[in-house]
Amino acid sequence: MSMIAGRYLVRCAVRKFPVAASCSSAEHVLMMGCAEVAVTPADLSLTPHQQRRFFGSKRSKLGHHMERLDEEAHRFEREEAVEKRKKKKAGKKKNRQAAKGTDVEVPEVEFTDDLADDDEDDGPSLPDPKDLELIMNRIVDGVKESYKSIRGAEPTPDIFDRIMVEAYGDTVPLPTVAQAVIVSPTLAQVTCYDPSVTKSVRDAIRDTLELNPQLEDEMSGTIKVPLPRVSMETRQKTAKQLAKQAERARNRIRDIRRKAMNKVKQAKDGKLEGVSEDEAFRTGKEIDSATEKVTKKLNDQLQAKQDEILAV
Template sequence: MSTSQILKDAKAGMEKALENSKKEFAGIRSGKASPNMLDTIKVEAYGSFLPLNQVASVSAPEPRILLVTPFDKGQAKAIEKAIRESDLGLDPAHQNGIIRVPLPSMTEQRRKELVKILHKLAEDGKIAIRHARTDARDKIKKLDGVSEDEKKSAEKELQKVHDDEIAKLEALLKTKEAEVMAV
């Protein structure tokens, strides 16, 4: 394995961690309704727990309302229960096979709680990026037949990639934090 291959693998791992953080940030509620908000909800259906998007379609026809349309009308009660019991603090209403999920206006305290959650998710993303860097650094140090200068150069490049990915994550965090705190 060459240093360029190790760097390429490390960059892919770091980008994967960044994408994961992006998805988790999308699940945090900001001021307006987003179908992604319900992505983390699992529904008990057909004897197992399935992601909500596999048993229903979610749309946001208005800024403060989500519409959940079950693929199987018999699953409406289970979907409603899963949404109600999630930690999102939502109160769905079932009517004619469609579940309406009104989003309550957020208080200042709730916004601050969400910002804390965002910071925790961002820290998890940073840890994943650091793990990718550490693994790559260890592989570089163990390479045989490669000069010390080449190893040092690869480590510097690895640190630069790491710093770039952390900066991207910080930018994502700042954007989402501003979105959550906006009234």
């Protein structure tokens, strides 16, 4: 079925004449017995009785054509209605989230495989406890660095430190091109050293923190950043995420210790030439001491950050 100049061409199986007739009514069409006929949209409103009268067992074909025509006529209206409902539902969800408070995303800390390779020595010697402590501290320091972008009950300028800005043909940390100051619990001000990068800084803040920074004065390089309040429910959720992150770091530290202690055990069993049992025992104790020291450091910084987040 197709539409030409406001009239529909209906192909039916009454008679197989390869002609098209312009008829004044659907009844006239059927009486003409055309294979392809032109009818107005109003002519398609046939009652079931008319279909049975004029089409007999063939009436289903026109019925299918009419259903398809009606479906096409209303398809766009239905799609538009569905889209409006989706937008309305999304708006309600966004408003509910705004009422609860802004979600805080805990950055992922990658514990790369090179750390695992550093703690094992293929040579016939014991691992150095001081070197192992340095490797473990790199893990703890990485976790601490990730805390900077997580705000507590009160915002701090640290939340801007991990933002990367496209400037001068390169990607640089925000603190290298601008200074952030907390004006109030709900407002921060970022001042760019070079006004030419103001828009890039604004876009980086918007994309990274999902906030709505405003250019107060582009010539002076000043950006105002409204800071939404974070609800207690969201802060509690963030504190739990930090605990999980710290547990992953502990597991990584334990893994480093385990691999080092495997070498110590080999020495105790006399499998490392030139290493006495006493030396192996002493090294094992130093490794345990370093592990406990680093783990305590990790636990202390986690507790301090959780207290900051949950402060009333």
